[in-house]
Amino acid sequence: MDLGINGKTAVITGADSGIGKATAKILAQEGANLVLTDKDEDSLNKAMNELKKHTKIFNNVHGHTADITDNKAVKALADTVLEHHGGAHIVVNSAGARGAAGDFLSLTDQDWEETIAVDLMGAVRIARAFVPQMLDNGWGRMVMVASENAFQPYVDESPYNACKAAIINLSKCLSRSYSEEQILFNCVSPAFIKTPMTDAMMKELAQEKDMSQKEAAAWFAEHKRPHIEMERRGRPEEVAAVIAFLCSERASFVNGSNYRVDGGSVASAFG
Structure with a gap:
């Protein structure tokens, strides 16, 4: 299937491994111009070298280190994308962390704040930085990676549970704000990948x-x-396939949705 994204610029956070890297492979094969980002330069370079083996258009794959907990770093990433690539059309926010885990009463304010800084505020910063570029380009797709934990929370992961639920709510909110400008927001919720x-x-x-x-x-x-x-x-590429569809021209009537890629892990039919 032609996803209709040849030549569009896609920014992928958390791109050095897992779901982010698997998504990058598909989008590269579809002809997207990729800007991959993660906070560790060595692992990011390793991922880019691996991508080189999977696409003949490696010149369209670029890397930029950034820590999504740092607003200045996210702004610098956005400025680079705008200057060198004309702004983003597609953003996949795959960066995240399990964060502090344990009994609820054992978790401190710092435990919560550190998890929120990555899993919720990281998504907020990325959206705030790149939505203006999508508006200027007149077309956009943003996919946020949430989790089954948003619907089926596990007792020892309360900060992570809350952040992933918040991401889905944030995505829904944004989907109502910019749909007239053809900027579409969706989530995927993987489980045990x-x-x-x-x-x-x-x-x-x-x-x-x-x-x-x-x-x-x-x-x-x-x-x-x-x-x-x-x-x-699950395998990262199984999640990436759904993300790639949501990034595409083919998903032109999908907005404010969440797609579970969980092998049935969420027990409820309506979660």
């Missing part, structure tokens, strides 16, 4: 239970995510 974040969780669980990480992932799926009918972790 094989990313560095869940790898770290499985490593911790494996140590706790004295088992391999593969065994830990199987135990976690059975005991903590029992509604995943596939009985496995």
Whole structure:
């Protein structure tokens, strides 16, 4: 399917790994001009070199380090995109962190604030920086990566749960603000995807239970995510395929929606 985004500029945060990197591969193959960003320069360069193997238009793939918790860094990223690429048409906000986890009463203000700074305010900063460019270009798609936790919160991840629910609400709010200008906002909500974040969780669980990480992932799926009918972790490219569609001209009547890519993990039919 031709997504109709050849030549459009796409900015992807959290692009050095996982869902962000998988999304970059698809958009590059569709001819988009990519600006990949993450806070770690070495991992970002590694991701860009990997992308070079998947596309013949590597000259249209650019990197720019930025920490989305730093408003000045986000503004500098936006200024670079505007100066060198004429502004963004597509933005995928994939950057995020699990943040502090544990019993609710054990979590401090700092625990909450650090999670909010990445998972909620990071999305706010990215939207604030790039919506004006989309308005100037007269066309835009913004996709925010939320989570199943927004609908089915887990008791030991209350800051993350709250932030991901807030992202979906933010996206809905923005979808009502700029639709007349053809700027469309949507979310995807993955569950238990094989990313560095869940790898770290499985490593911790494996140590706790004295088992391999593969065994830990199987135990976690059975005991903590029992509604995943596939009985496995999802793959980043499975989420990226949905994101890429939402970034496309083909999604021209999809606005303010959230797409769960969770293998059935959310038990409710209407969550």
